[in-house]
Amino acid sequence: xxxxxxxxxxxxxxxxxxxxxxxxxxxxxxxxxxxxxxxxxxxxxxxxxxxxxxxxxxxxxxxxxxxxxxxxxx
Numbered sequence: 192x193x194x195x196x197x198x199x200x201x202x203x204x205x206x207x208x209x210x211x212x213x214x215x216x217x218x219x220x221x222x223x224x225x226x227x228x229x230x231x232x233x234x235x236x237x238x239x240x241x242x243x244x245x246x247x248x249x250x251x252x253x254x255x256x257x258x259x260x261x262x263x264x265x
Contacts, residue, residue, distance in 0.1 A: 215240070219236045219239065219240075222236035223236040229252075229257055229258060235248070
């Protein structure tokens, strides 16, 4: 009985995976666009999917120097 609860992802249908892929794309696309606008690679948006890493990445992004800040201070 316990072994079956660990194997739940094996029972997902193709429709579940399609919905999961759409949700991930809808979630990551705007994050990638924001990262591109501030001069970072949009591939860094994958960090948003990793628990706890996403919080540290958000704080690092919030506390880093942004291009707008550099242009006004010069």
